[in-house]
Amino acid sequence: MAIAWLFGRFLLFLSSTFFVLLPSAFSASDSEALLKLKKSLTNAGVLDSWVPGSPPCNGPQGPWRGLVCEGGVVTGLRLEGMGLSGTIDVDALVQMKGLGSFSVENNSFTDNILELNRLELVIVNNEKGVFGLTDLMKASAEVLGNGPLGSSYKVKMANGVEVTVKRVHQMNALGSDAFDAEVKKLRTLRHPNVLTPLAYHYRKEEKLFVYQYLRNSSLLYHLHGDGESGGVLDWPTRVKIVRGIVKGLVTRVSSQRICFTRRLEGLFCLQNPGAIQKQTVSPKSDVYCLGIIIIEMLTGERPSRSVYDGNGVTDIVQWVASAFSEGRRAELLDTKIEGCRNSICSMEKLLRVGALCTNTSLEERIGIKEAVRTIQEIHELRIL
Structure with missing residues (x-):
């Protein structure tokens, strides 16, 4: 039976392609936020078009490298395979009002996934398509099972993408470091008969795992x-x-x-x-x-x-x-x-x-x- 589905404010997903829905409040322009992000990166010479005084989206040479813009607003960052490293400045990302996607695949960033949990929605691994918080909130969910460790739901979004979401209750005693360590073990599993998570969410009071939904497979x-x-x-x-x-x-x-x-x-x-x-x-x-x-x-x-x-x-x-x-x-x-x-x-x-x-x-x-x-x-x- 379909029920109204609300995930809450946060989801954190595993990989290096992120789709984010950020809060409306921000304290810096896109230009300032991007320059702050660039400063936190190593080997950022490929971002030489990111310079002060030049509009990120409407400069004379076009948008800064790696930007996706709509109506003069930065809506995405596509920084795949640029040889970048360092630690992603999440503060800079949070300051960007219109940012909807952030992809850094095939780089060498410090693994600070839990820090990215400060974003309202972070989705990785776009193998099942791109979806955001609003897509999940509008979707209906079918209860698949309830048990002592939590509940499972099949969520079908408007674009037809189906995922299984497991809400875990008995892991709430785990701190962020311990939880992150366990998730890292899960995401390194490689076996044709093992279904690894597409996503996870960490908050003290709530843990979520997101898997590909496999029909009639159990x-x-x-x-x-x-x-x-x-x-x-x-x-x-x-x-x-x-x-x-x-x-x-x-x-x-x-x-x-x-x-x-x-x-x-x-x-x-x-x-x-x-x-x-x-x-x-x-x-x-x-x-x-x-x-x-x-x-x-x-x-x-x-x-x-x-x-x-x-x-x-x-x-x-x-x-x-x-x-x-x-x-x-x-x-x-x-x-x-x-x-x-x-x-x-x-x-x-x-x-x-x-x-x-x-x-x-x-x-x-x-x-x-x-x-x-x-x-x-x-x-x-x-x-x-």
Whole structure:
């Protein structure tokens, strides 16, 4: 359902092409602000047309190099690939009333991204087109999910561009330096199956991440659909997903930080008893997450929903545990799984691993190595 969408005053995006909406108040002319900006730069000889006493937009030689002007007002700075370095003087940018875009790609500026947060709107990476604060404020947003860490929205602007915005609540305790360090880790990720942020916003009371919106691309969609389509994964495909997850655990890709989630489920896996009681995550939190996904893929039930086990309403972890203890394993398997007629035994073995991974007792829950070994011992999972 579409809802009115207001982001607030600030957004800060990652890269070196910025689109900015600045406040109306300013204390210097464009000329003075540009000269102040030039003074903060190193190797600024290429900006030799930026001289005092010459109108930036209407000089005898035309606009100063790198300027975009409309009606005698500087609306953009295009300084790509000029060999510039130094520290961008954000004060100068703030003083420019009409500035709408600022591009400094392929230069060597000091990384002062957080300082740029003083601008009312800073958008980077124009891969999805140019949009400003007013575009976002006028756009409608569809709630994609709510969880303990925050909410996710699909935002569609008037020009058709769609992005996913994640509002994070539980990171509000992070200071700007710690938050910046975490974002830097995210933006250096390079993998075809990892969606890195297009943008982020830092304020003490609010954190936003902006991602490219990928329609029908999540495991959530392929398992459960959207009410109209999707929701069908055959058995070999589900096996490949489990093998991929296990491979990540085997290679120890920073396993203490691994949490398997489909983003819009609100990090259900972090709601495991150990994490809730001790307010910390550990390798056994990773095991719990692995178990949740195994159970979800084999039962077809969403982790965040309650199920009826014959004795009352419970969650899927308790439902699976009870079914195994009472010998009712067959009723757990998703009847929509295709290509599984001769694989019931392997499916039950894998589901058993899911039950062991989600043991509510942290001490009795199996470890990563045992979980991986047990999965690898299931013959069919090795050959599919």
